[in-house]
Amino acid sequence: MTDILVPFEQEGTKAIVRSWLKKIGDVVAVNDPLVELETDKVTQEVPAPAAGVLTAILLDTDDEATPGAILGRLGDAATDGAAVAPAPSASHTAVDRGRREEAAGPGAARAAAVAGHSPAVRRALKQTGIDPSALTGTGRGGRLTRADVDRAVAAQAQVAPAAPPPQPTSEGGVRSVPHDRMRLAIAQNMLQSVTIAPHVTAVFECDFGAIMAHRARHKSDYQKSGANLTFTAYVVAACAEAMKVAPAINSRWYDDRLDIFDDINIGVGTALGDKGLVVPVVGQVQNLSLLGIAKRLSDLTGRARTGKLTPQDMRGGTFTISNHGVSGSLFASPIIIAQPQSAILGVGKLEKRVVVRDVGGADTIQIRPLCYVSLTIDHRVVDGHQTNGWLSRFVEVIENWPIDG
Structure with missing residues (x-):
């Protein structure tokens, strides 16, 4: 196995996994782009450190990636090429735990489900009030991504009844804008x-x-x-x-x-x-x-x-x-x-x-x-x-x- 590492040369900045450019089972050559990382400065591609087969993805979309962390692993292309399935994600574990805790009330179950997602998704769920159990994830292994939450918010806006014209109020209006990564x-x-x-x-x-x-x-x-x-x-x-x-x-x-x-x-x-x-x-x-x-x-x-x-x-x-x-x-x-x-x-x-x-x-x-x-x-x-x-x-x-x- 060959580890795919987050580059060390980031001068202390945090990176987020933006997207994988290859999927498990894909055969790659040396220096083929594998995954995109996003920092406060730039988006960079991490190339394949060796030729082989992508056998594991350990950090998926929206996960934080610190310098030196293992993003995934490559296997030997000369083997049978069988893809190694990724370990169950934290989101799946949290959802299962949430189901077991339903007896404690819907609030506990929802909190458990939310806790298992990436930081970006957790922030979006908290800010929008979207129920993660009602969404279908499009990320690796059915994992929720920030884009899934954004699409759910847009869909709700389309079916919601038209709001009445805004009325002046002494309290004033508040518009919440989620922070972007940069x-x-x-x-x-x-x-x-x-x-x-x-x-x-x-x-x-x-x-x-x-x-x-x-x-x-x-x-x-x-x-x-x-x-x-x-x-x-x-x-x-x-x-x-x-x-x-x-x-x-x-x-x-x-x-x-x-x-x-x-x-x-x-x-x-x-x-x-x-x-x-x-x-x-x-x-x-x-x-x-x-x-x-x-x-x-x-x-x-x-x-x-x-x-x-x-x-x-x-x-x-x-x-x-x-x-x-x-x-x-x-x-x-x-x-x-x-x-x-x-x-x-x-x-x-x-x-x-x-x-x-x-x-x-x-x-x-x-x-x-x-x-x-x-x-x-x-x-x-x-x-x-x-x-x-x-x-x-x-x-x-x-x-x-x-x-x-």
Whole structure:
């Protein structure tokens, strides 16, 4: 037998079994896609680790899949090929137990039946009030899936009598919306971060005039080279320069040590509308030119918005940028650190502001394109001195970008 394992390279994120692409008894070759897993970041396919016959499915649709867990097993294709039936699922056991407990009342029986399903199905049954014993499961071995519950809810809505027009009420209306998997995973990660890391935020103001001038002069040339020259490319480049002043910002905290990385791998938060966000990573930024950064960003953000990122695109980040200003906010605090990283940069909305500047020893009033940039740090890792030193260098690089550099 060969075990089919959940990949270890998930950086602590939880995965859910989305669907099996093969059924028990199917003959597979090495690297054939077997099962889809869904995390808070991407959907990934788990390939067959060996050639053989799929003989067992241990984690089915909607089951949680932790790194290293056994998803199923492959047998030797050279044998008689007889399929091994999966063990009775927890849902079947719970239903049988519920029948035995009917004497205790319908509430006990229903609770027992609900308890045996996957977390996603349990949430859906609780939120909708659907009786699981009235449904026919379409999952492996007759198991209920979230889609089965959703179809039952839609069917009830079709046969239900039309509701009267809503009437104003002093209590107001409440609309319950079940959490999707990505939102739940994001919530768990955010709670974990603020629970274990003391967040402190420093804020500087940054003038984007120099990079705006550079972009205006070179944008068309970059497009000819296949790159969209965005402000984010300059921000990524400036982050790499600032790491030279405070290398500990590019690190990960562990209970017994601090790992400071030579490679600067910068994750860039990319919003997906109401579906949350993903954070593709630009690797080894210290070795890339501005053109190289722009090309990599163009590729990653384009695939992020079309759902074509791979797990490898999201892996290995040592620092993160949150460009929250694109949706209009001037400042956000704290921007929560992506654990186990040590810091995250926030970039606010770029807008024209009136400022006083010294020109030839005289104060002048100018209109400049400014935004707030913030660095939120894990205070276990660095203090205010390193934080402010990092931001000072970051602002210096942005504000003094040579027009032909």
